Amino acid sequence: MAPSAVTVGDKDVAHLPLKLGGKQNGANGHSEQHVDELQMESHDKTQYVLGSFRCLIADLCQQFKMGHPGSAMGMAAIGVALWKYAMKYSPENANFFNRDRFVLSNGHACLFQYTFLHLVGYKNMTFEQLTSYHSDRWDSYCPGHPEIEHEGIEVTTGPLGQGIANAVGLAMATKHLGAVYNRPGYEMVNNMTWVMIGDACLQEGLGMESIQLAGHWRLNNLCVIYDNNQITCDGSVDLCMAEDVNMKMRASGFEVLEVEDGNYDVESIVKALISARANQERPTFINVRTTIGVGSANANNAAVHGAPLGKEDIANIKKTYGMDVEKTLEVSQDVYDFFREAVPRGRQLENDWNDQLSRYSKEHPELAAEFKKRMKGEMLDDWTKYIPKKEDFSTEPTPSRKSAGNVCNPLAQNIGNFMVGTADLTPSVNMAWKNKVDFQNPNLRTACGINGDYTGRYIHWGIREHAMASVSNGMAAFQKGCILPVTSSFFMFYIYAAPGVRMGALQSLQVIHIATHDSIGTGEDGPTHQPIELAALYRAMPNFLYIRPCDSEEAAGAFISAVGAKDTPSMISVARQNVAQYPQYSSREGVQKGAYVFIEEEDADVTLIGVGAEMCFAVDTRKVLKEKHGIKARIISFPCQRLFEAQPIEYRREVLQNRSKAPRVVIEAYSVNGWERYADAGFSMHSFGHSLPREYVYGRFNFDADKIAAKIKPLVEDVRSNGIESLRGEFRDLNADYVRDVFH
Amino acid sequence: MAPSAVTVGDKDVAHLPLKLGGKQNGANGHSEQHVDELQMESHDKTQYVLGSFRCLIADLCQQFKMGHPGSAMGMAAIGVALWKYAMKYSPENANFFNRDRFVLSNGHACLFQYTFLHLVGYKNMTFEQLTSYHSDRWDSYCPGHPEIEHEGIEVTTGPLGQGIANAVGLAMATKHLGAVYNRPGYEMVNNMTWVMIGDACLQEGLGMESIQLAGHWRLNNLCVIYDNNQITCDGSVDLCMAEDVNMKMRASGFEVLEVEDGNYDVESIVKALISARANQERPTFINVRTTIGVGSANANNAAVHGAPLGKEDIANIKKTYGMDVEKTLEVSQDVYDFFREAVPRGRQLENDWNDQLSRYSKEHPELAAEFKKRMKGEMLDDWTKYIPKKEDFSTEPTPSRKSAGNVCNPLAQNIGNFMVGTADLTPSVNMAWKNKVDFQNPNLRTACGINGDYTGRYIHWGIREHAMASVSNGMAAFQKGCILPVTSSFFMFYIYAAPGVRMGALQSLQVIHIATHDSIGTGEDGPTHQPIELAALYRAMPNFLYIRPCDSEEAAGAFISAVGAKDTPSMISVARQNVAQYPQYSSREGVQKGAYVFIEEEDADVTLIGVGAEMCFAVDTRKVLKEKHGIKARIISFPCQRLFEAQPIEYRREVLQNRSKAPRVVIEAYSVNGWERYADAGFSMHSFGHSLPREYVYGRFNFDADKIAAKIKPLVEDVRSNGIESLRGEFRDLNADYVRDVFH
Structure with missing residues (x-):
């Protein structure tokens, strides 16, 4: 090829007229801009x-x-x-x-x-x-x-x-x-x-x-x-x-x-x-x-x-x-x-465009009004009215991934700012709404019968979690608030997306990540698909909300927090499996404070911290403690550490009862790292998971109310005898034994 | 294309003789296997x-x-x-x-x-x-x-x-x-x-x-x-x-x-x-x-x-x-x-190969002996003798990335099991040894003058951190212990590699990851390159050693632990910048226990936990506390939480002095998540970092002995007045103010 040449494939395009912009049918220019012959210096x-x-x-x-x-x-x-x-x-x-x-x-x-x-x-x-x-x-x-x-x-x-x-x-x-x-x-x-x-x-x-x-x-x-x-x-x-x-x-x-x-x-x-x-x-x-x-x-x-x-x-x-x-x-x-x-x-350039906007506003007033809202980064509708009420939710056990879908779908369907996608898990993540139109190259409609064009707001990212997160950052960066990207995949695969998620947090770009199939409850897919340590990353990440709702009502609260966090990306972490609903205890307002009293108990012997899909173990353990062991337990629901840290110290102390003599025990099927700040003991994971159906995998790792209660009992007795002071300064892992028992 | 066809590019290869194996010059077969016409059923x-x-x-x-x-x-x-x-x-x-x-x-x-x-x-x-x-x-x-x-x-x-x-x-x-x-x-x-x-x-x-x-x-x-x-x-x-x-x-x-x-x-x-x-x-x-x-x-x-x-x-x-x-x-x-x-x-097939091995052993006895060692997964030499002694290290401030190189290079140079690579950071990570030969397609030697062929053991991974980790897992999986892959990059970019690192931990594959440029000390490259939250992931990951040595002696200890951990991958996390050497305090044996007493002090008022490149702040703060405030501090060096957890409870209590009345304060320029188990308070990061030269970026976030001491003083006084019990149950973030002061 000769020097100073531009080639397009085999074609030499050096003959291209030197024009900038101009009226180019369908291409990327500014149609109203003057067509000037380019003056090269x-x-x-x-x-x-x-x-x-x-x-x-x-x-x-x-x-x-x-x-x-x-x-x-x-x-x-x-x-x-x-x-x-x-x-x-x-x-x-x-x-x-x-x-x-x-x-x-x-x-x-x-x-x-x-x-x-x-x-x-x-x-x-x-x-x-x-x-x-x-x-x-x-x-x-x-x-x-x-x-x-x-x-x-x-x-x-x-x-x-x-x-x-x-x-x-x-x-x-x-x-x-x-x-x-x-x-x-x-x-x-x-x-x-x-x-x-x-x-x-x-x-x-x-x-x-x-x-x-x-x-x-x-x-x-x-x-x-x-x-x-x-x-x-x-x-x-x-x-x-x-x-x-x-x-x-x-x-x-x-x-x-x-x-x-x-x-x-x-x-x-x-x-x-x-x-x-x-x-x-x-x-x-x-x-x-x-x-x-x-x-x-x-x-x-x-x-x-x-x-x-x-x-x-x-x-x-x-x-x-x-x-x-x-x-x-x-x-x-x-x-x-x-x-x-x-x-x-x-x-x-700007003047021309502003003139165009004026004419557009006259000819298409409604569209222009909407467009101006988008320019200002405003939501096109009052999003709060699309969040289901507590009474709209089923009280039957529901997979929290389904709850997340129930909350997100009406938002996505009705509010044009939302662009929702998945890394090839449409059937699993529940993020597709009825009559969704895909964001696609419009030619695919005729070529492959795909219901999509560039107006579409549902995105098939393919099996590309990292790009899903990082490209979403780009959409969010186009103009603050103009587009609210929502991504979705299994929680475990947000480890692929982590560098992109981080860049969103660093840039204060609002993107909402829906991470389904969290915890070992994911079941049969086994340890490759069961996140153990990943929550520790997202809980430690600055300017990021990792929210693990325990039921549908908390899922609503999670979305309210995430949609409201204009300068902060969020991850809503939900389960594959059915989880019990607690309409009598759970609270969307509580979620927005990060943690709240789920079940109060006067003169409690112990505070249980329940989290997300493992809330059922806290609730069931409380029952066993009371009925079998005569131990009184209160329960805190703790969906988001960072939201909690933003609360006034008085609220935090009230929830944690940090001056009480009752020890606090967190129950979560993750590595416990980071919970030690709020708890004196943890019933957690100390290894990777195991491929077993959900109803067995929890049991395999001792997540069972009887077993948990049996480990909490001596802790409570220890505190009764020696005072809470004897406990503090040395975090207790109540479920560490299985590593020795099971794996060695 | 006709059905039932195999095409190679444009060539039809359906004429290929149906042979399995056979003597194929330079190709992949078993030369001694009988050449049979394939009998298709x-x-x-x-x-x-x-x-x-x-x-x-x-x-x-x-x-x-x-x-x-x-x-x-x-x-x-x-x-x-x-x-x-x-x-x-x-x-x-x-x-x-x-x-x-x-x-x-x-x-x-x-x-x-x-x-x-x-x-x-x-x-x-x-x-x-x-x-x-x-x-x-x-x-x-x-x-x-x-x-x-x-x-x-x-x-x-x-x-x-x-x-x-x-x-x-x-x-x-x-x-x-x-x-x-x-x-x-x-x-x-x-x-x-x-x-x-x-x-x-x-x-x-x-x-x-x-x-x-x-x-x-x-x-x-x-x-x-x-x-x-x-x-x-x-x-x-x-x-x-x-x-x-x-x-x-x-x-x-x-x-x-x-x-x-x-x-x-x-x-x-x-x-x-x-x-x-x-x-x-x-x-x-x-x-x-x-x-x-x-x-x-x-x-x-x-x-x-x-x-x-x-x-x-x-x-x-x-x-x-x-x-x-x-x-x-x-x-x-x-x-x-x-x-x-x-x-x-x-x-x-196996018999034929064993016969071949017998003949090979006779004709090439030394090579065969070595080969058999590799088959058994043994190191080809006593690796411990290549680890530098304490007295071999300079006592001048040294970048710990250089220390890591000084320890790793002789191992890699002398022991054929090591295959060491980098994700395009050869000049920065110090992992290349003198006269290294690259693992390369041998044709490149003539085509591009590159000193490499398949015998080479230095790997240029390109800018592909994720593949570096995951392909290394494959090398490690070939035969346990036969190849010990070492990867290297900036610590921040191990967020790209995290899914691969995790798979190594899950599979008990020994791979050593050298993560340089850790912490905000990385400096000018700014918050995109300054890890804040990533250590939380690797500390929470099961079957994984995240080790942060504070000086050359500790770097030696980190390698001893990592090379010795046959079923566990490790990450050795080192700094870009010069760090002070503490030959009088630091101990390779201590590193292998995860944490140890660095500087003892009778009747200490406070225990400072120093980590990696931020050890200098612990040491300097101790001095300020003593000289300015009359406060006595002891220091624990804490390079690896997981190694520490594996120690007997007696050792852990002795190091932590958990029955003492002195509060423990961890000093590390990361998110503090996970340290709350060992500390009552933390001087840590609560935001992303900032692009500034190393000597300024620490100061920007209050990492300064005077400022740290000033925050520890009231904590000590509080404990003096109200007892350690008053503190416990409520972790204190001693450096949280800057988020409000600086960013809002």
Whole structure:
């Protein structure tokens, strides 16, 4: 292939007219925007800007002798193509609704993004801020990886694979909102999503799951730009990769473009980007050959990835690019002039869109009113009225996964903000509502008879739990509150999704995860499917609600807490099996406080902490304790530790009765880690589970009221004789024996 | 494509001679085995067996009205091709060293494997056992997913994607051991690894990571058999998959074969399997078209995936296949006769191999002696002598990641059992030793100048943490103790690897994970790279050692514990930054007990629990408490909770001084969950971290001896006034304020 060429498959597309945006039937542009012939800046000016940019990056890393210069330098021409020519955004209003979204999935190259944000005129990204990268400033807008809190950053990236997944979610949001709100002549939502990736996103499983989904859904508004520098931390990509990447991306449903000289050939990159926006069929993958640390003596070497280049090398780079060796952190007025037209261009873009919105509001007033609610992140209806009342629930034993469905289905059916999906467990998780329409590429309707299109709000994620969580983060990040993603799978498989769930918590993105088949009650599927230790992770995760309701009423409470937590993702953890209903005790209000008195008992000898599907053991044990052993027990229901911690100390003390002489015993078929804060003893799991039918597996691990009571009795007697003080300071595992008895 | 055809790319390979094994230069066979023309059984007999098998599966699921019949029925012909014709194994000795390994990655179809194990005559898999599937028998060999503990099962599968990763590890083990021990005329290790997958392994990120690696390493001894029935739980695969699978597998470096009629055409499947074994270039992917639940009225429907078919349907299936409708769980003598020749064939296979081993032992006595050690799972040398002595370590502040390298490198360099790798962090994790040779496809040496071949023991996993852990499980499962895999990455990214790490713990597979850059001390990379909550998961995980050494001496202790734990995987969690060395206090013996007295103090007012990289805060706080506040503190070093729990109660009480009046305070920059068992108060993290240089990030979250001491002082005073009893029952978070102060 000749240098400076862009190829689409076998076709040469270098002949593509250099147009930006314009009226492109069904493609991703702004129909009302003026169609301008693209004015490329002169070759010399462009090369001067590229050189300046690269020297600036080198200087920024040299300042504090830390940082990642290599990729940012290598991608300079891509950045110029994006921010100067191809991308639609408004520096004066980073949150302009219909802006193109840009995601830096190779987040370590953050200086790339920070520097362009500065150059094109984002207000907060002052030069002073830019130079705070890796400084000791706690209020820096330039952290070591891009963070969503800062202007111009769409999502927090860094853990590799996450950004590309988020980008898929952002593109889904556009497709969905466009399908729902656009009308002929009114393309209210039609932005592109651009995502930069390095090799990692083509290696990380999450990246590949996300690529599959983008191809499946034919997200033609997504463009993946591959910074193909053939270098990772370990050295040459040859050390660990021997794939035909282009072939693979085509197999996954992407249009594949190649740019031979990604270091300097801005024009070819621009052509490829424009071609991506114009694509009406499928997402685009642009394979751009770059050189990591281009200009450095160590260019094309892993050494430039994560360490500063050193003064001598930087001096040479400046010479190479014709910069003044004596000057550091230099941005000339010419460079600013090159970029700052982005400000009026963005203003115009926004004005045009606002004009369109005004006309749309007149022609489609009801739709526009709804659309404006979505823009503001408001729910389209009063969601509280769809939560079933206590009396709506059956009092017969009910699987709590079914209860969760009973609560979630009306919300999802009636409120357009909800987008609910499952990792291929529709028959098991009860999240599908009657007459649901799938989010799908509309062509599948004719091709395969699938009831879906982009207006659909039920998502078949396939067997891709990680992507389910991380792509959902992207949907939630599109505009705060606009879309409320709900995911679902077996609880055990949220261990696959954990990195994505964490990123949601870190970014304060509201996503609700419905984790069914929790605990050993899952039964026959055995220890591979029985979570023992996973709750410890989610209970320890900052800004996250792990809620384990014990019955339908508590499931309602769990949803009220989760839907109300606008800045916090939640997991509602429910059981596969039938669980007893306790309408006389359970309380949705109690759930919202994290824990509450379930059954009070005056002068109790012991407080039992019941949790989720194992509440039945607390209730039954209380009975046995009373009838067989003359021991009085009160019960606390404790569905969510974090909600409880947020209560006033007085409430917490009242519930726990921490000044009483009665010991507290938690009963849960998980590792007990974390409960020791609230309990003096635990009846818990000390091994993985076992494949047995539910009614046997609990018994196998001594979860049986008689056995539990028999272990609590001596504890109570000990306290009667020696006082509660004798107990405290040494947590007691009441069910630890079985590890020795059963397994050895 | 015509039915009953096998195609390799565009080539028709139906002309392949029907040979099993035989002397295939460089391919995967048993060179000494007799070359026989394959005698295929008659068409009628084969179809009878297939019908019998399918009816048996249907009956087995109907017994207890539970189970997964669909895939097992659909894959019947594949099973016949494998166990009757293509696979090399010995039912009388399931552990025959050079057996082919078979992995059922779609583990829910376990009845498929159990039934073939029974039919070919594995001793433990009696008919009685076979019929215990989904029964209440706790000692069933037929759990809901295959489990490694049982005869004929190579690895525990079920969580999708894990099996194919394990299979890659098993194939690596063969390649490596073969490269090290085979000699001309002596193919001591040359078995095939066969792995059955469903759609999930082509969707789960882990599956795709593993496929990439197998292609990269050109594991021509691996054959992936795709049960392509186009159905998942949600229904048609079209709901969530639109890939050209064959094209993708070719792009990933696989030979792709197709079998059109996988339901009945055993011969074509056999041809494809033989072709896979003969492949000298690359791994093979056999795309076999099957029908889920074939024979059932609901065939080709998700309904047959995970539920019994019902009596009526089963009666019809039996009619269809010419079986007696009145009989259930019927296996005729003809069926046994069809399969049981596997027993003498296996015996012969083993005898031949043993003969070969005898000759090999004579011709290559030293090599054979070493090989026999590996067979027995013994270390090739006394590993303890390679652990540095305390006096070998620098007393200057040292990054504990460097300490871990200093301990691990001599082990890895000198002991052939070690295979050490990293997820693309060679420059950061310090696990590469001098003159290491990479495990690589040997062609890369000439093609790219990479110093590697299959004898190599350093593994570049690429940016694939999950595959790193799960493939390592496969290597460890090849033969217990034969290979000791060591993985490495940033601790934060072990959240990606968690599902694999868990499967290792569940299977008692010894793998050592080196998790560097733990805690917020990681610094500039920011909250995406600073683990806060992840330790809670690994501390709660059964059969797992999470060890956080505080200095070089403790790092030595951590390795001693980890290498000694033959049935338990470990994670050694170390810091990026310099940490102080405490040769006067730290103790490798102490680490092996989980916790120990670091600095004793008579009549201490408080016990500080120091952990890992935050030990310095405990030591410095002790000093401040004494000098500024007149408070006497003792310090416990607490690197591993699980090792401590295994100590006698007397030791634990002695260390904790749980009868003393001094409160215990844990200091660790993680979520405190799980420490409440040992401590009355914690100085910990209550949010995600922050991007700041290490020397600032700790301070940002009040990790500072003065600030910590200031919080401990009132606690001590409270206890002095009101007694320790006043404290207990209510855990105190001494560092919780910052969440309000800083973030709100």
